[in-house]
Amino acid sequence: MREQQQPAPPAPAPAPAPALVPVAPQVVPDQLSAEAKHLRDFRKYNPMTFDGSLEDPTRAQLWLSSLETIFRYMKCPEDQKVQCAVFMLTDRGTAWWETTERMLGGDVSQITWQQFKESFYAKFFSASLRDAKRQEFLNLEQGDMTVEQYDAEFDMLSRFAPEIMVIEAARADKFVRGLRLDIQGLVRAFRPATHADALRLAVDLSLQERANSSKAAGRGSTSGQKRKAEQQPVPVPQRNFRSGGEFRRFQQKPFEAGEAARGKPLCTTCGKHHLGRCLFGTRTCFKCRQEGHTADRCPLRLTRNAQNQGAGALHQGRVFATNKTEAERAGTVVTGTLPVLGHYALVLFDSGSSHSFISSAFVLHARLEVEPLHHVLSVSTPSGECMLSKEKVKACQIEIAGHVIEVTLLVLDMLDFDVILGMDWLAANHASIDCSRKEVAFNPPSMTSFKFKGEGSRSLPQVISAIRASKLLSQGTWGILASVVDTREVDVSLSSEPVVRDYPDVFPEELPGLPPHREVEFAIELESGTVPISRAPYRMAPAELKELKV
Incomplete structure (x- = not known):
């Protein structure tokens, strides 16, 4: 039996293409706010x-x-x-x-x-703490601090007194007044204009002082070792006199010990022992480290010599009160406001003061011309402090009750008063102080007598900030608003009016005021029979319009 042919199996169908799945976009976190x-x-x-x-x-x-x-x-x-x-x-x-x-x-x-x-x-x-820091800055002095430490403290506290820091001259003067007296006088001799110049001079002087002290210590150590070497017997070798190296080394030991005590390395440029950079051949002074002169012509050296020469002629003075607290405690002084060379100053009449003084801050504010004294005056205060006065105001005058009087004012660092008139001026002008009436009577021999009524010792007004004032008002504190109005009549003239002054030939010299009211307003008169121009608009007939359109 013929085998029946089996049909070939069908080819497998191709696998379907995978479906495209939409990919969601990557979620990016929101940007930072x-x-x-x-x-x-x-x-x-x-x-x-x-x-x-x-x-x-x-x-x-x-x-x-x-x-x-x-x-x-x-x-x-x-x-x-x-x-x-x-x-x-x-x-x-x-x-x-x-x-x-x-x-x-x-x-x-x-x-x-x-x-x-x-x-x-x-x-x-709080505001009270800020005021305390400001007062701490005003009372800041160098004391036992180095110049670098004093400058750091000066910068730290200066932000509490911005009214001083905005003026460079006042800032430099405050820095110099806080230095020690031995450095302060030398710095003032150079008259630094800025705080940076004063700091540079003070640092140079302090470095020079340290170098001199270390040099003196080295000399003392060397001389002490020399005296000890002289007291001890010199060990002379008795054998082998040819070997003199041991003896030479013994002679060099005191010298080497002195150099080691000084701590100064040997300079390869000048061959001497010193600290810092070598100034040999640089036209720089070895004393003050300034360029342009040598040590024999140094102003610092000349100033020191002048101070040494005048040290024996140091004059003494005293003052009874330099601030309002001492004046209020005394009760025997008179204060008032008087013009000094055209500038009003708070003046203190003090019979306990040996000389007459003016505040250095007032001299700086009024820009008065000063000249150096022939001698340095040491002024003692009731608090035991000793201040130096080295300058005086040139040709100074003060006006009292219409009388202009000459006065010699010595520059002194004072806080609350601008001028102190002392016993020298009071005696020269035959003035006496009546403490009970707070009056000063003048009885000059060649003039008529006159008096000055003082205000007594008064406290300076206390100033608070606007923020503190608003807080006090919000808390129920009474506030008094005072306004000042100028009641003087203003003179009206032709030249004071901006438009009228351009036509002097039209307006009179004196303007009594605004022009009077007119009954008839201003108008332009026309001729009789004149009527407004009236013209009817021109209109075209339809036939004419048709001709235009063709």
Whole structure:
């Protein structure tokens, strides 16, 4: 039986192509908000944290100043400063802010940076503390500090007296007045105009003083060793006299010990032992380290010689009161405001003062011309302090009750008074002080007698800030608003009016006031029979319009 052929199996169908599944786009996280960006940039500057401690009030001020410096460099917007500052508060500072935020409205985004600073200073650095720091700066003196340490303290406290720092001459004068007397006089001899010049001179003088003291110590050590060597027997070798190396080494030991005590290396340029860079052949003074002169023509050396020559002729003086506290305690002085060379000054009549003085700050403010004294005057105060006066005002005059009187005023560093008229001036002008009436009577032999009514010793007014005044008013404190009105009549002339003065031929010399009211207003008269021009508009007929359209 024939096998029946089986049909071939059908070819397998091709596998269907996989269906394309739509791929979802990768989800990119949202960009950082503006607040987060500013906070991230702020933290890159590594700002300090503040824990709210009250042990050191200046630390709070330094912390806030450092934040403002960072804000200035990163150009932080005003509405982000508070959030960045709050982020750096810890411990007690965080607790303070939670309370302050509720008091200011509870929304940190609505609190301004100025409000934050006012609340922060009121809590951690009040106005009384700032006033105390300002007074500490005004009383700052070098004392036992080095010049570098004194300058660092000067810079640290100077930010509490910005009214002095804005004037470079006043800043330099305050720095010089705080130096020790042995350095202060030499620095003043060069009359530095800026704080940087005064600092450079003071540092150079202190380095010179240290070098001289170390040199004196080295000489003392060398002389002591020499005396010890002279007292001891010299060991002379009895054998082998040819070997003199041991004897030579013994002779050189005292010299080497002296150089080692001084601690000065040997210079390869000049061959001498000294510290610092070598000034040989540089036309630089070895004394003051200034260029342009040599040591034999140094102004510092000449000043020292003049001081040494005049040391025996040092004059003594005294003053009974240099500030308002001492004047109020005394009760035997008279004060008043008088013009001195055209500038009004607070004057103190003091019979207990041996000379007449003027404040150095007043001389600087009024730009008075001064000249050096022939001798240095040492002035003793009731507090036991000793001040030096080296200058006087040229050709000074003071006006009292219409009389102009000559006076010799010596420049002295005083606080509350501009001028002190002492016994020398009172005796020369035959003046006597009536303490009960607070009057000064003048009885000159060649003039008629006159009197000056003083104000007595008065306290200077206390000044507060506008922020503190607003807070006191909000707390219910009484406030008195005083206004000043000038009641003097203003002279009206032709030249004072901007338009009228251009037509002097039309207007009179004196203007009594506004022109009188006119019954008839100004008008332009027309000829009789004149009527307004009236012309009817021209209209075209339909036939004419048709011709135009063709």
